[in-house]
Amino acid sequence: MRYLLALLLASLASVAQAASLTLDTGHGATTLTTAQLLARKGARAIDVPGDVSYHRAMRYKAVPLRALLQGVPADAHLQFTALDGFAAEIPASLVLDGHGAEAWLAVEDAPWPSLGDGKPSAGPFYLVWLHPAAGKVGPEQWPYQIATIRVLADPAARFPLMRPAPGLAKDSPVMRGFEVFQRNCLTCHTLNGQGDAKLGPDLNIPHSPTEYLREGMLRVLVRNPQDLRHWPQAKMPAFGPQVLTDKDLDDLEAYLKHMAGRKPH
Known part of the structure; x- marks a missing residue:
């Protein structure tokens, strides 16, 4: 032995x-x-x-x-x-x-x-x-x-279908939310079918989570996925306030709601 x-x-x-x-x-x-x-x-x-x-x-x-x-x-x-x-x-x-x-x-x-x-x-x-x-x-x-x-190249250049509508102010909630998405979500998820990660589902096709989660539940999901759906095999980690502030989450939700209206045809 x-x-x-x-x-x-x-x-x-x-x-x-x-x-x-x-x-x-x-x-x-x-x-x-x-x-x-x-x-x-x-x-x-x-x-x-x-x-x-x-x-x-x-x-x-x-x-x-x-x-x-x-x-x-x-x-x-x-x-x-x-x-x-x-x-x-x-x-x-x-x-x-x-x-x-x-x-x-x-x-x-x-x-x-x-x-x-x-x-x-x-x-x-x-x-x-x-x-x-x-x-x-x-x-x-x-x-x-x-x-x-x-x-x-940065994700905005590589994945044009992720970009918000042109003309938005750089400091708008949607644009700030796009930055949050690139920093924290793109590691596991695609959006509009674009992205290199293979771990998580697409966050806009066929539906954005903002289209099927009631108000406030996106925050529950991000803060601790197990509080929304208990699944022992889940890989998504919890994102505490020290990683994503409440303002970051508000901006991320603004971006995802915006992109729900920008699905590829």
Whole structure:
């Protein structure tokens, strides 16, 4: 039994060491293995208090993410695609100058703990942050099980069917809600059939949630999905006021109501 356990642990470590990350900063995709990443200058062990995914302090071997983005301008846009279809959209400016927040790519060189019963670990690659509050980094900006990092145009340019009607003031509730949607919802959901995420349902086709939820229930859904529909297999997390303020939710609802009238024909 002890031999089998040792063999299993060795096998898991071998799998972790064999993982590879696809990185495309706009000049063609490259592949970086676990060993190559950990051999880079600046790679070191870091301590992450209050890890978003593990809900406790964690220690990782990690590489400063900005070191992988040489030549990427601050106004660029980064997409982190996970093995399960989660697609986080993060402005490069947050990584290159997070006003004190530091982005690190944690590398699973030996098996990390499971994220829960029957779940895998956060590896093989996981974007973690030191001092996240300094850059107002939200939980959706901690993507794990990362397979690909790409520099792309921002979502408004890539997905025109998500854009509100032209002519709206930039600080209008609808436009502010569009920003909330891009930051927090686009990681899992499509809208009007557009988007790269594969986890959640489309939020406008065939119906917007604002068309079938009575007043106030969208807020219940976002604050804690299990308070609306109890479903043990549900993947949507709860978004507390520290992540989405009540004003953010009001703006998001304004955007979704607006887009309910802009379905593609």
